[in-house]
Each structure stands twice: as C-alpha cells, then as structure tokens.
Amino acid sequence: MSTITEISKTEFEVLEVLWQQHPASANEIIAKLNENKEWHEKTVKTLLNRMVKKGAIGFEKQQRTYIYTPLLERDSYTLKESKSLLERMFSGKIAPLVAGFAKSDELSKQDISELKQLIDQWEQDND
C-alpha cells in the first residue's frame, strides 16, 4: 500500500518481472530474468526473500512452492524514486533535469515530441 518500502537496485530488477507478470513462482521469475542476463537461482531466491521481509511482495503457498505478487505499485515506486532524485539534485524541479539531458545531447526528436504531447495534454487538463 503506502510506499514506505526501500528496495535495492537488484531487488527492483526482480520486482520488475513480477510487475510484468504476476502472480508468478520463483522459477518463472528466474526464467524470465535469465532471458536478459545470467541470474543465479540462489541469488534470485535471496532477493525474493528479502523483498517478502520488506513487505514489497507477498506470496501464497501452492503446495511446497510460493507464488509471489507485488505489494508495491510500480508507478508509485518510480514516482517516489524520481522525486527523491529531483529533490536531492535539482531542488525538486523537473526542468533542470531535462536541461541536463538537452545540454549533453541526450534528447532525440522523439523525446521532444513526446514531451510536447505531454505538455499539450497537461494544458488541456489544467487551467
């Protein structure tokens, strides 16, 4: 529910596949993770365990195996993290972050058009 939960970067990667597809067993999660890079089964199990303890995910027993589900919403978690970064390095403002990308040529035509789209939408919704 409320995002008091702190999760680490690797824990996030595991949670990510659970967000994409849940509920899921440890083995399903491990298989999915291994599509991208090598993950040791034991490592993933440890991370799942830690996230259970942190309350970031929950599970149901399906006989001997556990079927996990996220207890944390992706959107609220990423928003919290984004706000934290903005707070820490850009006085909480979004523009300086975007300016940093612009300055070092990290923005594509596509990015710009997506941003314009968002702004248009915002302006329609507000005022």
Add this chain to the structure above:
Amino acid sequence: MSTITEISKTEFEVLEVLWQQHPASANEIIAKLNENKEWHEKTVKTLLNRMVKKGAIGFEKQQRTYIYTPLLERDSYTLKESKSLLERMFSGKIAPLVAGFAKSDELSKQDISELKQLIDQWEQDND
C-alpha cells in the same frame, strides 16, 4: 575528470556545498552544512575522507588543515545519475518520467513553462 566515481547520498550533500563554494576547509564546509540541519563534525570529516579516497575531491595542505576542492563536475555527476535512474525505471526515456509527475499532479504552471522554454530552445538549436 571521467566520472567513474560512485558517491553516496550523504557524500553528495557534502560535495554539494563544496560545489557551491570551493576551495573550502572542513570547518567551512561543516558550518555551511549546519545552516540547514545538524551535522556532526566527525561525520562530515569521515565523509570528506572517504571522498578523498574515492577521488571525488582533492585537497591542499594549508599548514595543518586541508583545503578541499571537488574533482567531480556537478553537471556530469547529476547527468550520470539521472541517466541511470531513467535507464533502470523508464527504459531510458525521459517522457515516462515526466508523465509520472503529470499523472500525480506534481507539475506546476511554472514547471510547464520552463519545459516549454527548453523545448523551444532545443528546437532552435537542432534541426
């Protein structure tokens, strides 16, 4: 020079005041930090020490005391961190991050106008 350096959140806070004003002695840094919240002198010294070891800051001896200087550019560090977050949670795209803010009403009229400004500038500079 090249930003290989990993610094922690608290280290960043200390480095922040050094970026604002350098070179500076430990005491000057401590004084500045304490304008905002309580910082124990020993803690700050430890952090300075660690950053020296990491190569994030350097110093010159002024008799018995050290005068510190950042060896890391703020802009490149914040850009690196921003990119890292975007990579990890938004497939490297900026728009979804901004969309998250919009969705939860975290954008002000001011933010929007700053973003528009940036976009205009970008369009002028590019194509």
Add this chain to the structure above:
DNA sequence: ATTATATAATTACAGGTGTAATCTATTCTT
C-alpha cells in the same frame, strides 16, 4: 520405504553506508 530431488530457510561474507568515537600529532594558551 529409501533415496534423490526440489524448495525454501538459514548462514556466509566482503564491501558500502551512516554515524560517530578514539587515537595521534600538532599548534595555541598560559
């Protein structure tokens, strides 16, 4: 029923972090 196998729980372990206290060498006071 015994053994092999699969799952989860517990333990490991080095390196980072936040937060200091203690030790050591030097400089300022008196």
Add this chain to the structure above:
DNA sequence: AAGAATAGATTACACCTGTAATTATATAAT
C-alpha cells in the same frame, strides 16, 4: 615549557547489498 585544544587518521559498528553456499524439509521416483 606544559597543558589544552584542534585537525586529521584510524577504528567502530550495525545495517544494507550483491552474490551465493549450505542446511533443512517436503515431495517424487524407484
């Protein structure tokens, strides 16, 4: 000169992280 104050160096210490190995337990196979 002797003692006090100070700056930096070293040590402390619990908790988090990344990365597993080991152990215990339950189930499947023979």
